[in-house]
Amino acid sequence: MSSVGDQEEPQEVNKELTVQEEYQLWRKNCPAMYEFVSETALTWPSLTVQWLPEPIDVVDGGIPQKLIIGTHTSGEDTDYLKVSSTILPKTLVDVDEPTQHGERVAGEASAEVLKKQTYNARLKVTKKFEHELEVNRARYNPLNPKQVATISGAGRVFIYDITGEKTQTPLELKHHTVNGYGLSWNPFIDGQLLTSSDDATVALWDVHQPAAPQRVFTHHTDIVNEVQWHGFNKDLFGSVSDDKTIRIVDLRSHDDTQVLQRDSAINTIAFSKHSSYLYAVGLEDSTIELLDLRNTKDRLHTIVGHSESISCLEWDPHNDGILASGSQDRRVILWDIKKIGEEQTQEDEDDGAPELFMMHAGHTSSVTDISFNSKIPFTLASCADDNIIHLWKISRKLTSEYKGEGLDDVDVYSLE
Template identity: 40%
Template sequence: MGGEGENTAVDLTAGDPADVENDNDRIITEEFKIWKKNTPFLYDIVMSHSLEWPSLTVQWLPDVSSLPDKDYETHKLILGTHTEQNEQNYLMIATVNLPKEDTEIDARKYDDERDEVGGFGGVDNKIEISVKLNHEGEVNRARYMPQNPFVIATKGPHADVCVFDVSRHPSVPANNTVRPEHRCTGHTKEGFGLAWNPHKEGGLLSGSEDMVVCYWDLKEAGKTVAATRQWKGHTAIVSDVAWHCSKPTLFGSVGDDKQLLIWDLDEAKDAPVFAVPNAHEREINCLAFAPHSEFLLATGSNDRTVALWDMRNLSQKLHSLEGHRGDVFQVQWCPLDETVLASCSSDRRVHVWDMARIGEEQDEEDREDGPPELLFIHGGHTARVEDFSWNPNMERTIASVSMDNVLQVWQVADNVFNEGNEDEEEPADDDLE
């Protein structure tokens, strides 16, 4: 398994709170130093960018632009702000310059001045905020509509879901007015669950703290849009919602009631078609349907595990991915590798898993690093990782955001990702801390 280097586990449950906090800070600093020293062996690219405020959300946009005389291409990210007190919040678009596939990159050392590994072409300002739209309160979640990526839905500290068409707004706000194109009503509390239907333009799902799942059809909608449907099968906060990747009317929801519920938009009754009570031992925070399999889905929980499920038999989980040391906030399948998914956690880590490696034999030393399916641990964050996103246009590349205002864009080294191939040269153990 590739990862951060030495894992450090210390019991911080006893003692003076101030001492515990100091010890924790010391451990985090030491772990980060070890991670930074090992980055040249573990990554082809690492870029770290300090944001003015933390972002609770991140998502790659699908479009990429490039110029023939440049050795890089420009990707885009959706971000948000989580400001303090009366500071203005924003929905933001960032540009990220990444090397073209055939560009020679230098991953021999971590560049402290640039906060990166994988220097290429001397390109400055590799990550820049290019668009800012005023937003009411912090941006809990922001997701673009697949059929028109200029259209972005957001959830914040208020009950309504806001929908912005970025193409209709200036790149810098003229004043403090918040002007979404649509305001979607139906919830009574805030939340994080948000998902566009990949098969139907304008089909938007939301789950919130009011225990309700709402659906809107925005294709011919006006300024204020009432929910077309509401489902009330949960008995606690609805943490996340997600559409099935190949069945246009099927979707799932999870919540603090530990339930995994599967719904069908075509069903007249407002009842789930499948229900899994106690799908985890603790609250469930996220779910994702596999894009390359009509039966496979994953859920992440405060019980520190990611569970794999087969929709043909939801009476028991297929497998439990164990390795996180904190609540699992997000899970996403890799769009370019059908057996790979990733998860992020309050333990400051992003884990990359490979289903194809489940059950592989391990020696004692490998077992200490985690189960065989734990392909990689990203240890570059020094605070809880709120969200991450796989780049759909670049292999092995993820953007992740943490509560310490940091955005990181990183590409797992090819030889680490494809470890076990005879043609790949692996770093020697002596090279790693």
């Protein structure tokens, strides 16, 4: 995989110079957009990033947090699943802003003072586990966070105990034989895991009985790019594919509850963490579609704002209606779907759709993964093919404009 500085052809040199100019502009605008932003350069790119559910405790003037990342060495070195740590400024959670669980942390420095400081919150690897081939995705079990599943470029699925020995032999789940990205733990049933790969199948596992999948779903006819459990129903999941279909499956039935055909390959799916009916899919054609499980025919709304294929989606666990998307266009965009359909001035229209809440433009290559911190609102991690991981929290000046009221399930139909 080429690094940002590679210069193989004159045309590519010009492109990279343009990217660097955009990056410098982003750096210049950081004080107006973020409460905090940190960049960590990696030896090898990580295709995956996820905050671990650490408590909000102040230690030595900061908030310790951990994340899981991986390596993609293209066979040039040993690959690893890594646990990384950072110390975030304690001002990210203060007396004016309770966390999801009501915790409050008193801060001494104001946001304006913080912006003028160079805060060292770069990631430090605290533990690494040898991994066979690249780590395409790594996700912790929400019911047992020390348990982390990975899937590789050969479709190999491994289960690690990240509190265990570095030299441990991980549990392997054998079914897929080709490249895979789909990985999702059931948030209601401990040890139940979904995986998917380029072999066009979805496998359902009980990691307590790992000899073979409990079920294998063959309803797709091409690469299954992602699979995800529903956040409110332990029997429901969705999968998306290069065959241009969305499949919504109910384990209580042998048939798909929904099959939705699209005009483009579908890369990613995300169920709302606040609405039991709302979900989003990201397409190869750079668009994002909002859909309702009760409507098998029509999309609710198409979000337009990226210029290249959508690579990842995640709903904000704290704020109803906020959706984050990552793309091959090097951007992470946060959308406020409550603003869909709002009237705009001509000047505002030139800046993008009314639902465009905030654009993170600090990456210089395709965004590969994004993750919301589960304890600190409006705080994210993002990684890209540029070998850089960003940790960032959106400016309070921007988040103060967010409309905090909830999305009523019935009103989902009136998004337009």
